[in-house]
Amino acid sequence: MRQFSLLAVLVLSLLIPGTVHAQQFDVAIGMGTLTAPSASSASGDHNPVSLTGGAYPVFSADLLLKGPLGVSGELAWRGSRNLYAGFQPYRPLFYDFNGIYAPKLGSHAAAEVMAGIGWESLRFYTGTLNCSAITCTGFVSSNHFMGHIGGGFRYYFHGHFFVRPEAHLYLIHNNQEFSSPYAARFGASPGYTFTP
Numbered sequence: 001m002r003q004f005s006l007l008a009v010l011v012l013s014l015l016i017p018g019t020v021h022a023q024q025f026d027v028a029i030g031m032g033t034l035t036a037p038s039a040s041s042a043s044g045d046h047n048p049v050s051l052t053g054g055a056y057p058v059f060s061a062d063l064l065l066k067g068p069l070g071v072s073g074e075l076a077w078r079g080s081r082n083l084y085a086g087f088q089p090y091r092p093l094f095y096d097f098n099g100i101y102a103p104k105l106g107s108h109a110a111a112e113v114m115a116g117i118g119w120e121s122l123r124f125y126t127g128t129l130n131c132s133a134i135t136c137t138g139f140v141s142s143n144h145f146m147g148h149i150g151g152g153f154r155y156y157f158h159g160h161f162f163v164r165p166e167a168h169l170y171l172i173h174n175n176q177e178f179s180s181p182y183a184a185r186f187g188a189s190p191g192y193t194f195t196p
Helices: 002-018
Strands: 024-035 055-066 069-077 082-084 088-101 109-131 136-158 161-172 182-194
Touching: 024 161, 055 182, 069 109, 088 136, 109 161, 136 182
Parallel strands: none
Antiparallel strands: 024 055, 024 182, 055 069, 069 088, 082 088, 088 109, 109 136, 136 161, 161 182
C-alpha cells in the first residue's frame, strides 16, 4: 500500500493542475470479484492454481481532456489474503493506466470504454520481515506486466453522483504462478463527477 500511496500522490499532483483545462474529472470507489480459467485447464506453462474468487475493492479516476477522450487509472486488490496451493498466504493487486472513451448517453448516463497497460503484483506473505535499506515488509512480490481492456455504464442517479457496473479483462504476461494468463473482474462502483 505504501507504493500505491506514493503513486497516488504523484499522479494526483500531475492531474490536479490539468483539471483546470479538463472537461471532466471522475473518481469512484467500488467492489467486485475476479474470475479466471480453472486449475483443470492449466497447461504445462502455468501452475494449476486459479486466481478466481475473493472480494476486490477498487479505486479509479479518470480525466477527460478533449470531449469524451481522456486518461484513467485503477487499482484493484484482493480484500483478504488467500492461500496459494493451500499453504502460502498471498494477495494479488492490479494497477492499470488507460486511454478512455466516455461518451454521454443522454442527460443521466454515459458509457466507458478503456484500454491500456499495467501490472499484476502478487504479494506472498512469508511470516518474516524482509528488510531493505529503507523499509521492512512481511511479503515478497512477484510482478507481471499486463494489458487491460475494460468498460462500464455510468448512471447518474442524483446530480453528479453515479453508479457504474463494470467489467475488466487482464492479459497478464508470464503469469506462471496461476492457471492462466487471463483474468476478468466484474463489479460496481459508486462515484462522483467534477466539472468546471
